[in-house]
Amino acid sequence: VTGAPQYTLRIKDWRTEVPADAFAFNPSQGAKKVALGDHMDIDEVPQGTVAAGGKK
Amino acid sequence: MSDYVSSQKTLSVTYDSDIEVITPTLQKIQFTSSGRVQLSRPDKLRAARTGGYSDVEIVFDGKTLTVNNKDGNAFAQMESSGSVDQLIDTLRDKHGIAAPGADLLFSQPFDVMMADVIEMAHVGQVLSTASSVSTWHFETRTPTGRSGSRPALDRSRASMSSPPRP
Numbered sequence: 295v296t297g298a299p300q301y302t303l304r305i306k307d308w309r310t311e312v313p314a315d316a317f318a319f320n321p322s323q324g325a326k327k328v329a330l331g332d333h334m335d336i337d338e339v340p341q342g343t344v345a346a347g348g349k350k
Numbered sequence: 351m352s353d354y355v356s357s358q359k360t361l362s363v364t365y366d367s368d369i370e371v372i373t374p375t376l377q378k379i380q381f382t383s384s385g386r387v388q389l390s391r392p393d394k395l396r397a398a399r400t401g402g403y404s405d406v407e408i409v410f411d412g413k414t415l416t417v418n419n420k421d422g423n424a425f426a427q428m429e430s431s432g433s434v435d436q437l438i439d440t441l442r443d444k445h446g447i448a449a450p451g452a453d454l455l456f457s458q459p460f461d462v463m464m465a466d467v468i469e470m471a472h473v474g475q476v477l478s479t480a481s482s483v484s485t486w487h488f489e490t491r492t493p494t495g496r497s498g499s500r501p502a503l504d505r506s507r508a509s510m511s512s513p514p515r516p
Contacts (some may be wrong), residue, residue, distance in 0.1 A: 299372075300376060302369075304365060305363045309361070312389070317388070317396055319411070326423060328425070330426040336397060338367070339403075346481060
């Protein structure tokens, strides 16, 4: 549908310092490693809500 | 504003986001999320988004990109050397993953937001009561946003604030 989706982002708590360890990834216990394309339903809009082609 | 954002080597923000979609049955539904973005130029990024239906995080340390699905306790990784600029483009163009507020994370956000803009107007002045900051409200048009031949990019209705006060 023309004009959709509509997206609003409100930025809060603006800081200019970041902890040194902020960019290290430590998987939680039992986490499973998958291929990038195999991630299921990680979009903010649940799968199936909008028809194919209407995605952002 | 862009000059200020570009000049910050490290940035950390939290955010609330709303996305409204229209279903094939013409119902309008809004989905809300919150999260945090941390950036260290040129090549480190962590962005998290928690909503009612997903809890996701991307982490990029300059060499490896991790997409972590916290709900499903599953993560995926890929090698990705280069800058955050290149990473954002790759994620958006090849994997359909958009980082929140990604246009503002580029090293030259003004160039990114003004690309394709064919018309721009100053709508007025807005006072944000939440932050007590006065901002200028601009409206821009792009050919893709107007024709609807491609999904309108979020930059087609970007509003730009005066520089945040650190």
